Amino acid sequence: MWSNFWDIIWLFFWSFAFIAYLFALFAIIGDLFRDHKLNGWWKAVWILFLIFVPFLTALVYLIARGPGMAERSQKEAKQVQQATDSYIRTVAAASPADEIAKAKALLDAGTITQEEFEHLKAHALAHNPSA
Numbered sequence: 277m278w279s280n281f282w283d284i285i286w287l288f289f290w291s292f293a294f295i296a297y298l299f300a301l302f303a304i305i306g307d308l309f310r311d312h313k314l315n316g317w318w319k320a321v322w323i324l325f326l327i328f329v330p331f332l333t334a335l336v337y338l339i340a341r342g343p344g345m346a347e348r349s350q351k352e353a354k355q356v357q358q359a360t361d362s363y364i365r366t367v368a369a370a371s372p373a374d375e376i377a378k379a380k381a382l383l384d385a386g387t388i389t390q391e392e393f394e395h396l397k398a399h400a401l402a403h404n405p406s407a
Contacts, residue, residue: 297334307349379396
């Protein structure tokens, strides 16, 4: 009975260790290709060493290039955040005048009635904090 219990514990331990190693490996490979200062040949050398001497190479890479890895990761996160903020600003930046103009175009096209236009106009003006 106890033998099975410890076998299960060891299975969980080695599974965790393997998954943690895979995360580190993918982080290293992602960092290699994110680094634009590193020559392509050096990237190929790192990849070859990761294939043939994986644990030692991963350890050496994390020690030797860890600080740069963190900086590149932070830089990419900032770029993604700025792109997301920019996209949100462009999508959400419709002014009440823009909304009223769109509603007027719908009214002129006959898509909505005068009552619907007045409702949309009131809604646009009601949601304007500067009005």
